[in-house]
Amino acid sequence: MTTPRQAPNVTLPRMSLSPSGRRVWPLLLGALLLVWVISQGVKVIPAGFVGVVFSSFSGVKPVVLQEGIHFVVPFVDKVNLYDARLQEVTLAHDAPNANDSEGAIRARSKEGLDITADVTVQFRIDRARAAVLHKELGRNYLQTVIRPQVRSKVRDAIGQFSAADIISTQRQAVEASITKALRDVFSRNNLVLDSVLLRELRIPESIAKAIEQKQAAEQQVAVERNRLQQSSISAQRAVVEAQGAAKAAIEQAKGEAQALSLRGRALRENPQLIQLTVAEKLAPTIQTVMLPSGGNFLLDLKSLGSVGATGTTTPAKTTP
Template sequence: MLDLVALVLVVVGVGVLFSPKRAYAFPLLGVGLLLLVLSHSFVVVPAGHVGVVFNILRGVQPAPFGEGVHFVVPGLQQVILYDARVKEVTLSAPHEGERRADTSIRARSKEGLEIGVDVTVQYRILKERAAKLHQEVGPNYLETLIVPQVRSKVRDAVGQYNAAELISTQRTALETSVIQGLEETLLQYHIELVSVLLREIRIPETVAKVIEEKQTAEQQVQIEINRRKQAEIAAQRRVIEAQGERDAAILRAEGEAKAIELRGRALKAAPEVVQLTFAEKLAPGVQTVFVPSTGNFLLDLRGLQGGGQGR
């Protein structure tokens, strides 16, 4: 806006210079040129950015500008803005319907199979070291540094594993390997690695089919093993139950034998108990009395009653 005002004043001053009112031309030109100089004397660094200052006499200044308004000497100092926020780059194959170039990474597995990898890398420059980045790499650090390094580290990591491992057990290990290699390299060039996301790993269809069939066979074997284990557990349960029933029967038999033994001892010690037990077992209609004597005999009341009546 200030540039536009200065330009208008300069144009008007030039026009007045060739008119009868040329006395106003020089003040207008002076104010216009002054505004033009002032408009180039202040630089605004937006939020999330950093300004690297290049001095034509001294080169790149080590301390970059932070966010806000800064004064520079027009014609002597130049400010190059760098975005210091988290940024990302994605290298992937186009999906169905997309019209763009295939930027995915092609690598070879440990056994030599071609593997396709889609990856997203998140990064950001280190603000305090932006001047070094500008000196050593420049503003095009994404194309000249990050993308080639990502491709190289992914290829190196993929070559450490078999194809079957990459799509099953070693996916996380592959990601960790890429992070470790890339993090160290980028830090040397004043860039912080935020994360590496393996979006997709593709192997040849024929290999994928073989791996799928192998996994299906392994699952069937595992199912059969589980069934056998369940049958063994059920058999063991039945054995334990039978042993429990046997032990219980033995204990009952032992208890009954002990009771008989104790009862025999009691009868032997007191024979009268036999008579009492016998009397308790008689039917209520039997008219019989027990007369205790040394001979232990029984009297028939019916016979006695019949003999009395005959007299």
């Protein structure tokens, strides 16, 4: 049986600090502690965020920290970051993990028909009032305000319109009504509404077909009404043209009558014009020349022609 060998004793050299070294180490440790404490009071607010300071002594401070470096009281002030960039919430049937709080909005139209709406709401927090938002709502404002209010206002807006109007001509009016109602709610809760987007509105297929047939019938009626109006306009145009033609004929007759009246008056006042007129009418067949009224005789051109041929002269007949 062998006895265990004992390990040799090793003597370590003793380190002794000089009096100056004993003073340096506490100072170094104090400096490191001070740097660490100061670093706890330096807060950096990232781009697009704001900081809300909560003091253990005074509660939420009203001053909101904007982007950049800020100094707070270490271990007393706590900075809560809020995303101030544009955000959106979508309530749709095809949303990821859609459930009762995330899925599409089911509403009823003015006549009581079921309508399903997919909606996207874009918003941001009010940077200047982020402290009030933190104090009154906290970070859970999506669940406490936005989603329930969006559902409520969409149902209210859809209930003001008929299904036919919603899916045809009044879609923008529905969006405007929802936007106005939500803007008031968001403003009261220190949020800023950017836009409301109605992604899709769905109604039962049977109702959609009935509405389409009704709209087609209304369009046909409008076409027929337009044709009737065109026919009425054509008839009115014909009446107006006939009245115009009648008035023109009347005016022409009046003009002719007035011309005859003036001509008769002129003949009465100038009897010589009668002889001139008769001569003009008979000139092609009767060769008679009317001499001036002072001569008081007519000249028979035929007799003059015969005299010229025989060489004798026939006295002209004088009128008394």
